[in-house]
Amino acid sequence: MEMFKSPEKLLASISTKHPDLMSAPIDLEKICSLYQINVEEESLFDSTIGKIIVENGNVKIIINSYENQSSQRKRFTIAHELGHFFLHLNEEQTSFIDDVKTMSRTQSYWTPIEAQANDFAARLLMPLELIIKEAEELVKDGNIKEDIFIQKMANIFLVSKQSMTYRLKNIGII
Template identity: 30%
Template sequence: MKSGNFSPEWASLNNTERSVISKYHQTAPIQVGKIAKELGASVKSATLKAGISGEIKETDGQILIRINRHDSKPRQRFTLAHEIGHMLLHRDRIGDGIVDDILYRSSLSDTLEAQANRLAADILMPYHLTMEKLHEYEDIVDEERKYESVARDLEVSTTALKIRLGKL
């Protein structure tokens, strides 16, 4: 993980945005839906086209995030956090909408998508809580089982957790 335990994207948020997110960083799993709502977004579960995980659009100043209801719960949660990332980092680029496929690719550059992914990881897997969970499972010798247990508690995929921890 990066020095300071958060990404540069986290550091770029204003104090109010960081404060809203941080107040939900006390217990797992992070209540990402409440974060979105408090930041001013409406979130809808929807049947999206095959291969589409989420989309975000702004109409008359109101942000609407739609999440594919057919995706697994960990994927839905990461997608929502990813779209929150776009809302906070790239609001000026949302326009008529950003549609993210299952690999979190959109019409935006790979750089902007990576920024949204890093902020999503900060939102869903705050360092202190992730380390606390790893400590809870320190008796599990099999690293894969340990990561699976922590990922289950955080309601994220094992892959997302490993990326967050720098293991992938």
């Protein structure tokens, strides 16, 4: 199984066989299926948001349904765990458990590994070329208020408005 150190390389590789994946919103279920990663929701009564575990060669992402109530939050958590899968899992490190603190939007809590997984998730869910394509489509009819633009982009990519705001700032669109 080929492992990719960037979401761009992952999407480029997958899109040669599955060009339908290069449209918004990115189909995380299909990506997980292609890599034989099972995604399950569980009702965990702790601060766990998500985790990825490798047991006996099987890879499983577990999403805490209590901490991931919106579809946007679930998508980001799955993409974050995929970041751990492609960047960090190895023979010594066979699991990651992300809780409210490590997944906090406050960067002071992030370890370098969590920052990398968050960055991977953002770039996977909101690829630059798709952001540009969708942004051009939205603004072609004239002026659009920034707040409305961000919300429409978030809706297109099925991410939170906050995630879209960070992504658009990071790539210099806003």
